[in-house]
Amino acid sequence: MTIAEELLAANAEYAASFDSGALTKEPARHVAVVACMDARLDVFAMLGLDLGECHVIRNAGGAVTDDAIRSITVSQRFLNTTEIVLVHHTDCGMLTFPEERVKQEIQAETGVRPAFSFDGFSDAEADVRQSMARIEHSPFLLHRSVTGFVYDVDTGRLNLVEP
Amino acid sequence: MTIAEELLAANAEYAASFDSGALTKEPARHVAVVACMDARLDVFAMLGLDLGECHVIRNAGGAVTDDAIRSITVSQRFLNTTEIVLVHHTDCGMLTFPEERVKQEIQAETGVRPAFSFDGFSDAEADVRQSMARIEHSPFLLHRSVTGFVYDVDTGRLNLVEP
Numbered sequence: 001m002t003i004a005e006e007l008l009a010a011n012a013e014y015a016a017s018f019d020s021g022a023l024t025k026e027p028a029r030h031v032a033v034v035a036c037m038d039a040r041l042d043v044f045a046m047l048g049l050d051l052g053e054c055h056v057i058r059n060a061g062g063a064v065t066d067d068a069i070r071s072i073t074v075s076q077r078f079l080n081t082t083e084i085v086l087v088h089h090t091d092c093g094m095l096t097f098p099e100e101r102v103k104q105e106i107q108a109e110t111g112v113r114p115a116f117s118f119d120g121f122s123d124a125e126a127d128v129r130q131s132m133a134r135i136e137h138s139p140f141l142l143h144r145s146v147t148g149f150v151y152d153v154d155t156g157r158l159n160l161v162e163p
Numbered sequence: 164m165t166i167a168e169e170l171l172a173a174n175a176e177y178a179a180s181f182d183s184g185a186l187t188k189e190p191a192r193h194v195a196v197v198a199c200m201d202a203r204l205d206v207f208a209m210l211g212l213d214l215g216e217c218h219v220i221r222n223a224g225g226a227v228t229d230d231a232i233r234s235i236t237v238s239q240r241f242l243n244t245t246e247i248v249l250v251h252h253t254d255c256g257m258l259t260f261p262e263e264r265v266k267q268e269i270q271a272e273t274g275v276r277p278a279f280s281f282d283g284f285s286d287a288e289a290d291v292r293q294s295m296a297r298i299e300h301s302p303f304l305l306h307r308s309v310t311g312f313v314y315d316v317d318t319g320r321l322n323l324v325e326p
Contacts, residue, residue, distance in 0.1 A: 003246055006211075007210050012320075014208055015319040020316060020317050026202075037195075037220045037234055039186070039214070039216065040183070040186040041219075046174055046177050047170050047174065048172075051202070053202065055200040055201070058220055058221040058222075059231070059234045060234040066279055067228045067230030067231070068230070071200055074257070074281065075223070078256050085170065093188065094237070106236075112303070114233070116230070118236075139273040140273065145166075149170075153183060155183075157178040158171060
């Protein structure tokens with residue numbers, strides 16, 4: 001079985017009992033979540049949000065990158081979200097990320113030095129505050145109300161980051 | 164109740180019955196999913212994947228942007244994923260996105276023209292192929308095995324996009 005066949009077989013079961021029900025394009029709770037891509041994060045369950053209630057933007061680290069700003073801009077201007085929730089977490093792959101060494105290795109291997117920053121950080125809480133600052137200073141957002149958390153992957157607990 | 168208080172109250176319930184169990188930092192199925200941020204997408208359920216099995220990268224449109232490439236690079240080089248799965252969907256906010264008009268409006272309002280492309284598209288299937296091409300041509304990835312789908316938000320069904 002190829003991965004496509006496997007995923008399609010699982011999806012056929014999902015679709016068989018699927019009910020699009022009350023789901024709307026516009027997030028019902030007007031929230032955009034920005035979270036890390038980490039495999040252990042159940043974004044809906046940890047926040048007590050349901051499908052249909054929020055946009056979910058995820059990347060390595062859960063950083064407010066330019067691309068996250070692009071997504072939040074679309075979310076606010078076209079789909080009427082007004083609140084931003086940030087979720088970083090303990091034991092993140094981006095903690096103590098060796099930016100310079102990785103770039104040198106990639107360049108040695110491929111001949112191309114990544115033009116982007118990997119956006120690693122040494123302190124999850126401090127990085128949530130950095131992400132808050134990026135939101136505060138982006139000219140493109142309509143709403144800057146932001147709540148930031150560090151999620152503990154061992155306990156399932158969210159710790160609020162004071163701005 | 165502030166939104167922080169509300170989310171923390173919901174999270175206290177989640178954490179009370181939380182079991183980090185077999186969850187590992189390295190995705191157990193070695194898959195990185197790139198999907199749209201749309202509120203209606205239950206990424207795990209639609210693909211039959213469980214928490215802990217895949218990285219989940221999400222943005223407006225599910226496009227393979229430079230930031231998605233950054234995330235996949237981290238995913239493959241540091242957390243050993245080898246497969247990429249793309250999920251675009253019907254009724255996407257990025258379908259027929261009026262790029263030029265939006266940029267003009269934002270510039271008129273803020274004085275700043277976004278330097279990024281909003282990455283809208285007119286055909287979800289064609290855009291999945293564009294994203295596949297970006298993966299094919301990125302120098303930074305170690306693995307380019309990619310499976311692409313368009314998810315139907317009305318039926319819950321994934322439609323395979325042939326490369």
